[in-house]
Amino acid sequence: MSVETTNDSLTAARMAHAHPNPDAHDEEHNHGTRRSYLIGFALSVVLTAIPFWLVMADVIADTMVATIVIMAFGAVQIVVHMIYFLHMNTKSEGGWTMMAAIFTIIIIVIALSGSLWVMFHLNTNMMPGHIMNPADLL
């Protein structure tokens, strides 16, 4: 009798551990609809046209401001493409696509900002004008 009980509890444990739906691994990717593709396309057309217009028509006089605005448009458009065309979300593949993307973004930010920062300072400090007193070098 005791063996029966153990066996039953073991089966129960096994059932609990087993996947609730055997086919759960089959189709968990969502592919978007005609509507979501069209929304994504409309957004990306607008987000491409505006920065091109800004530069081609010389709308913003200040170069620095224009650069920041254009980069912001680019960043937003990248997010739009990620969501509407690459169908990124927190659920697909159990969240691992999102984890890989976040990891990649961190590496990209470190690589880009680090390179630009270091090389900018290297350039500035190597400028001949930066050496205040040439006698110091001797």
Next chain:
Amino acid sequence: MSSQVQTADGEAPQFYELVPHHHAPHGSTQIGFWIYLMSDCLIFASLFAIYGVLGGNYAAGPSPQHLFDLKLVAMSTAALLLSSITYGFAMLDMEEGKQKGTIIWLIITGLLGAVFMGFTLYEFNHLIHEGAVPQRSAFLSAFFVLVGTHALHVAFGILWLVILLVQIGMKGLIPANKIRVQCLSMFWHFLDVIWIGVFTVVYLMGMLR
């Protein structure tokens, strides 16, 4: 109750998964391909970093304002953007099992990709004839490597698309082909994302420098 449970006293019972844990035949392909795309992203990140550092070193050679034609860039961008939505339509038709529609949309996508490649090759040819060759300045080296790597990706994407069309023509929309179409879809949209970075950083910001 056929299974025997033999548990020695004081020993923790071990559980084995006897019920087959079902995985689709290509269950891990998509995540694997995604990891590849992320690593490809890092290649482009380093090329962007190089361009960011060297993009202003003209070595008394031509600067972006002298070389780039934004109308041309706008047209190639339009071609690539359009190819993204046509690929989306191919995916939708594939989901509905329409083989003919899938093939037609994929062909249109490939043609738009070819138009993009045409613009890029025309631009490279034009630059080289003007003497703006990669060895002219650090800016041009960085430019040709970054834009060239992207163009090379598009070229291989088109090659992949042609092979995929042959495979669909031969075997139809079998599960293996569906997975391939989905992977190429990720690849294609990923190249679009990279192109957003390219036209923003290289062309638009180049004109502002």
